[in-house]
Amino acid sequence: xKRQAAYLSILKDFFRCGIAGWCLEILFTSVEAWMRGxxxxxxxxxxxxFPIYAAGAILPxxxxxxxxxxxxxxxxxxADREEISPVALKLRHGLIYMVLIxxxxxxxxxxxxxxxxxxxxxxxxxDQIHGVIRLAFIPFWFGTGLLFxxxxxx
Numbered sequence: 001x002k003r004q005a006a007y008l009s010i011l012k013d014f015f016r017c018g019i020a021g022w023c024l025e026i027l028f029t030s031v032e033a034w035m036r037g038x039x040x041x042x043x044x045x046x047x048x049x050f051p052i053y054a055a056g057a058i059l060p061x062x063x064x065x066x067x068x069x070x071x072x073x074x075x076x077x078x079a080d081r082e083e084i085s086p087v088a089l090k091l092r093h094g095l096i097y098m099v100l101i102x103x104x105x106x107x108x109x110x111x112x113x114x115x116x117x118x119x120x121x122x123x124x125x126x127d128q129i130h131g132v133i134r135l136a137f138i139p140f141w142f143g144t145g146l147l148f149x150x151x152x153x154x
Contacts, residue, residue, distance in 0.1 A: 013057035013152040020151060021053020024144060046119035056101070056148040063096050063149070069108050090146060097145020098138060105141075106133050 022045050031041035070092075084092075109132030113116035123131035 010057065014054040016151040017056035017148050018054030020048045020147060021056065021144075022050060023149075024147075026050060026051075028140070028152055029051075048112065048119055052104070055104060057152055059097055059100055059145060060149045061153045062091050063098060066096050087109070093149060094142040094146050097141060098142045099148070100140040102133055106130070109133065 012046035025045040026043035030041040034041045109118050121131050122134045125134050127135040
């Protein structure tokens, strides 16, 4: 029974993150359209993006593991909520999420490009890496990671 409840919880988290990712992408691309002069502000996404965003559901567990690992290092602040300020904890988590999301975006984008299925191409931007990630998105991925954490923390 506990195992079923755990699977159901994980499934809910996957759907929460997948839908949140879609919504964020539609909002982001709507703002981009508006900045290009499109008063309709049409936002877009791809069905391919759902499982990529849904994978964000596993990120909080990875960050918890990172907290435990970092707490074991000498002279490093304990990750326990009682021993580190909430702001420092959010900053640390946001940075870890940002790195994890960039890693996932790079791997997923590179794989999808080899199949001709990648729904994004940043090759025209000066801050791009191999056309699959943009450094300008650092604050967005930082915030998205914290959003996914809030969606998946029960």
